[in-house]
Amino acid sequence: AEELRLSHQWSNQDIRNQVAQMVADEVAAADVDLEIKIFGSQSLFKAREQYTPLSRGQLDMTVLPLSYAGGQQPAYNLTLMPGLVKNHDHAARMNESPFMAALEDKMAEDDVMVLVHGYLAGGFAGKEGCITSPSDIDGLQTRAAGKAFEQMLAGAGASIASMASSEIYNAMQTGVLDAANTSSSSFVSYRIYEQVACYTPASDVALWFMYQPMLMNKSTFEALNEDQQAALLAAAENAQAYYLAEAKKEDAASAEVFRDAGVEIAEMSQADFDAWRALAQETSYARFVEETPDGQALLDLALAVE
Amino acid sequence: MDPLVLSGLVALFTIIVLFSGVSVAIGLLIVSAGFLIVFDGTRSLELMPEILFGKLDNFALLSIPMFIIMGSSIASTRAGADLYEALERWLTRVPGGLVISNLGACALFAAMSGSSPATCAAIGKMGIPEMRKRGYPDGVAAGSIAAGGTLGILIPPSVTMIVYGIATESSIGRLFLAGVFPGLMLVGLFMVWSLYSTAKSGDRALLNTRAYTWREKFEILPRVIPFLMIIVGVLYSMYGGIATPSETAAVGALLCLLVAMVIYKLWNPRDLWVVLRDSTKESVMILFIIAAAGVFSYMLSSLFITQSIAAWIAELDVNRWWLMAAINVFLLIAGFFLPPVAVILMAAPILLPVIVTAGFDPIWFAVVLTINMEIGLISPPVGLNLYVINGIAPDIPLKTILLGSLPYVACMVLAIFLLCLFPGIATWLPDYVMGAAR
Amino acid sequence: MTGHHDAVASNTGNNPFLKIVAALSTVAGWVSSAMIVVAVGVTCQMIFVRFVLNQSTIWQTEMVIYLVIAATLIGLPYVQRLRGHVNVDLIPLLLPKRARFYLSILTLSMSIAIMAVMLWYGYEFWHFAWDRGWKSDTVWGVRLWIPYLSLPVGLGLLLLQLIADLVAIVLKIDQPFGLEDN
Numbered sequence: 001a002e003e004l005r006l007s008h009q010w011s012n013q014d015i016r017n018q019v020a021q022m023v024a025d026e027v028a029a030a031d032v033d034l035e036i037k038i039f040g041s042q043s044l045f046k047a048r049e050q051y052t053p054l055s056r057g058q059l060d061m062t063v064l065p066l067s068y069a070g071g072q073q074p075a076y077n078l079t080l081m082p083g084l085v086k087n088h089d090h091a092a093r094m095n096e097s098p099f100m101a102a103l104e105d106k107m108a109e110d111d112v113m114v115l116v117h118g119y120l121a122g123g124f125a126g127k128e129g130c131i132t133s134p135s136d137i138d139g140l141q142t143r144a145a146g147k148a149f150e151q152m153l154a155g156a157g158a159s160i161a162s163m164a165s166s167e168i169y170n171a172m173q174t175g176v177l178d179a180a181n182t183s184s185s186s187f188v189s190y191r192i193y194e195q196v197a198c199y200t201p202a203s204d205v206a207l208w209f210m211y212q213p214m215l216m217n218k219s220t221f222e223a224l225n226e227d228q229q230a231a232l233l234a235a236a237e238n239a240q241a242y243y244l245a246e247a248k249k250e251d252a253a254s255a256e257v258f259r260d261a262g263v264e265i266a267e268m269s270q271a272d273f274d275a276w277r278a279l280a281q282e283t284s285y286a287r288f289v290e291e292t293p294d295g296q297a298l299l300d301l302a303l304a305v306e
Numbered sequence: 307m308d309p310l311v312l313s314g315l316v317a318l319f320t321i322i323v324l325f326s327g328v329s330v331a332i333g334l335l336i337v338s339a340g341f342l343i344v345f346d347g348t349r350s351l352e353l354m355p356e357i358l359f360g361k362l363d364n365f366a367l368l369s370i371p372m373f374i375i376m377g378s379s380i381a382s383t384r385a386g387a388d389l390y391e392a393l394e395r396w397l398t399r400v401p402g403g404l405v406i407s408n409l410g411a412c413a414l415f416a417a418m419s420g421s422s423p424a425t426c427a428a429i430g431k432m433g434i435p436e437m438r439k440r441g442y443p444d445g446v447a448a449g450s451i452a453a454g455g456t457l458g459i460l461i462p463p464s465v466t467m468i469v470y471g472i473a474t475e476s477s478i479g480r481l482f483l484a485g486v487f488p489g490l491m492l493v494g495l496f497m498v499w500s501l502y503s504t505a506k507s508g509d510r511a512l513l514n515t516r517a518y519t520w521r522e523k524f525e526i527l528p529r530v531i532p533f534l535m536i537i538v539g540v541l542y543s544m545y546g547g548i549a550t551p552s553e554t555a556a557v558g559a560l561l562c563l564l565v566a567m568v569i570y571k572l573w574n575p576r577d578l579w580v581v582l583r584d585s586t587k588e589s590v591m592i593l594f595i596i597a598a599a600g601v602f603s604y605m606l607s608s609l610f611i612t613q614s615i616a617a618w619i620a621e622l623d624v625n626r627w628w629l630m631a632a633i634n635v636f637l638l639i640a641g642f643f644l645p646p647v648a649v650i651l652m653a654a655p656i657l658l659p660v661i662v663t664a665g666f667d668p669i670w671f672a673v674v675l676t677i678n679m680e681i682g683l684i685s686p687p688v689g690l691n692l693y694v695i696n697g698i699a700p701d702i703p704l705k706t707i708l709l710g711s712l713p714y715v716a717c718m719v720l721a722i723f724l725l726c727l728f729p730g731i732a733t734w735l736p737d738y739v740m741g742a743a744r
Numbered sequence: 745m746t747g748h749h750d751a752v753a754s755n756t757g758n759n760p761f762l763k764i765v766a767a768l769s770t771v772a773g774w775v776s777s778a779m780i781v782v783a784v785g786v787t788c789q790m791i792f793v794r795f796v797l798n799q800s801t802i803w804q805t806e807m808v809i810y811l812v813i814a815a816t817l818i819g820l821p822y823v824q825r826l827r828g829h830v831n832v833d834l835i836p837l838l839l840p841k842r843a844r845f846y847l848s849i850l851t852l853s854m855s856i857a858i859m860a861v862m863l864w865y866g867y868e869f870w871h872f873a874w875d876r877g878w879k880s881d882t883v884w885g886v887r888l889w890i891p892y893l894s895l896p897v898g899l900g901l902l903l904l905q906l907i908a909d910l911v912a913i914v915l916k917i918d919q920p921f922g923l924e925d926n
């Protein structure tokens with residue numbers, strides 16, 4: 001059987017692995033002489049080193065936060081931009097919009113295509129208190145996930161400390177860090193609830209959404225026969241529905257874990273959200289437009305999604 | 307091809323290539339390239355430099371050159387001599403006091419250095435000639451220093467613990483703490499053996515060493531204070547919220563360089579260059595092995611060997627202690643031939659899932675693994691500490707050094723048994739300081 | 745025993761090629777050491793900025809990572825010259841002089857071949873990043889061809905030093921595996 005290699009950075013229990021496994025299983029069941037071999041937990045490539053081999057055809061598939069490749073295609077930075085996506089249903093509409101079509105054109109330049117769209121959300125955690133509005137983060141040593149968030153939080157007066165998400169736990173424990181912003185799943189898998197007083201998960205309004213699609217090398221896809229392509233696309237469609245449903249559950253599940261650990265759960269109000277977004281407009285949005293060719297047009301496309 | 311047959315082939319070729327005398331890092335690259343071309347086509351070959359670079363792209367690796375600079379800057383001063391002299395003045399009534407002092411000095415020095423050869427060199431330079439002068443047998447003089455030097459990678463800071471932490475995504479702060487009590491236990495076992503063997507030899511000369519006055523005993527204490535300050539400073543920085551363990555290494559390096567320059571007047575650029583040159587040499591050697599072992603593990607994973615071996619061991623369904631025994635024998639043999647970092651990087655991805663499935667604590671296992679690697683450091687053909695001893699005392703034949711080290715190897719094996727019986731020796735301190743295991 | 749000798753450089757005799765390569769490797773060693781020292785300084789500065797001034801640290805982590813990578817790659821030829829890369833020389837020690845000579849030619853040739861391959865693809869990777877104007881995905885956004893440059897430079901200089909080592913052995917200026925006759 002023809003073999004495709006899929007690399008990702010997550011553990012077996014992670015939804016992103018389940019999405020990949022689902023596609024692999026359905027393709028195998030379709031009996032089109034095609035097998036997807038999954039290399040999880042960074043066992044083949046490190047997280048940030050997957051996009052380049054994917055684009056050069058040395059890796060066939062991956063499930064990856066697209067913003068990791070923001071240094072190669074600045075447009076991708078829009079896929080981890082504060083306040084651009086409001087909730088999971090809005091994210092689903094994003095996936096079908098002209099904005100996503102424009103991003104897919106950028107991916108095509110690198111010989112990359114999307115099989116499964118998907119967004120995951122995240123929140124904030126504070127060692128001493130809750131972080132809901134910009135004034136809460138002023139003067140705190142903060143680890144943020146993503147460049148645009150670093151810019152916005154710095155604009156709110158936070159001091160940014162960069163470190164791997166695996167170091168957050170230790171850094172919070174010893175007091176190097178006062179606050180952190182990352183995905184719901186990282187908050188749980190790194191057991192940050194043991195170190196913080198308050199958690200602000202993604203709920204009805206949320207600031208932090210990260211686009212994490214399943215990608216494939218375009219030439220590799222086109223080299224498959226019609227049956228194989230059809231099987232892959234059919235599997236991808238089912239996986240996308242599953243991904244959305246699970247992504248919604250994950251935020252509530254993370255809040256549950258924190259609550260069970262005795263951590264206070266805070267909620268971001270619409271007014272908080274608007275304040276963050278106004279700040280983002282001056283900081284991260286402005287920087288994005290500055291350093292991205294046709295950045296304003298892309299940002300407008302993203303903001304136009306209802 | 308069946309992945310298990312393939313893994314046999316890889317093992318065979320790796321042994322042949324490494325035994326040809328090519329350097330370990332380049333040998334790993336040669337084997338990787340060979341298997342990637344044959345079983346994966348050229349597209350994987352193209353990736354090799356990118357993977358090499360990527361394996362070094364990790365902030366925690368900074369601590370390797372830093373902890374090595376700590377050791378080599380202090381080693382270039384009289385510090386090692388001061389340390390063991392202070393201990394000797396206080397332990398003078400103890401039979402075999404000089405060996406005990408040297409072992410104690412090794413342990414203290416290990417708390418400032420991340421590497422074993424550096425620890426061995428720092429104490430051995432003064433310790434070995436002094437012991438021989440006072441009538442200790444060559445075997446005891448060389449063997450105790452060779453073994454004491456290995457504590458460099460068990461007592462924190464430790465280069466190999468950092469590498470293990472990176473390879474297995476374990477907390478480096480936790481790993482460091484886990485090495486403290488096993489390190490002290492090992493020093494204790496080494497001392498007990500030394501006392502016993504000196505007493506048994508019945509050589510009165512070893513029992514009656516020079517008597518020191520109280521004045522002499524207190525006079526030397528100020529010379530030990532800078533080291534205690536460095537150790538406390540590093541610990542405070544690491545566990546007191548100033549810096550992460552990787553960043554702390556830089557503070558330690560700076561502190562040690564300052565102490566060497568200010569207190570020991572290491573001003574001469576030529577002397578400073580020697581410190582830097584030796585640190586650069588050891589760091590680059592280790593980091594190149596880390597990068598090349600990364601390419602090697604890419605090859606193992608890409609050919610599905612890692613996954614197949616792990617699945618195969620998991621299915622064996624043997625008693626977990628038999629499994630642990632088999633793993634220890636494997637590590638011991640690998641340690642005879644390969645430097646510790648290479649063993650850790652090649653074995654950790656395969657062994658870790660097996661260890662965890664069998665219900666062993668990965669932090670505890672790091673300590674067992676490290677003691678295994680310490681044995682490898684004093685056994686031929688690649689025993690870095692043996693080479694250091696050989697450099698200090700070229701007239702002691704290798705056979706004598708080896709026979710002298712043998713009892714200390716037995717102490718290390720005993721330590722592994724004790725750790726299996728009482729895992730708390732390793733896990734209690736990290737759990738106490740950093741909260742229960744994750 | 746072990747192939748790890750105390751900063752004993754390989755012999756160059758009076759051969760001008762060997763001398764030039766040795767000089768290049770030595771300069772690379774200085775550069776490598778300097779980078780490690782700068783990395784110490786930058787890390788301490790970062791801790792100061794964060795802990796004492798409580799301000800953001802934007803570029804330090806990334807800078808230190810690239811310095812350590814570059815120090816490693818650019819240090820390779822120097823460490824090769826000092827015979828600092830550990831090897832297992834059990835078999836070479838057991839072999840008679842003539843066989844040891846041929847074995848060292850074989851291992852050096854294999855090393856040269858693999859480094860030539862690595863240099864080729866390393867250069868290609870660097871050129872790719874340069875050509876496409878890649879940056880790192882951080883606020884600092886460093887142009888990646890700069891840190892990637894250490895790949896072709898370091899691997900190229902190591903290749904050169906390996907070739908020099910081979911030449912020295914073929915011309916009998918240096919001993920195979922750096923082992924003395926015994």
Ligand code: NA
Pocket residue numbers: 415416417418419420421457458459460461462463464
């Ligand atoms: Na140590």
Ligand code: NA
Pocket residue numbers: 641642643644681682683684685686687688689690
């Ligand atoms: Na050994």
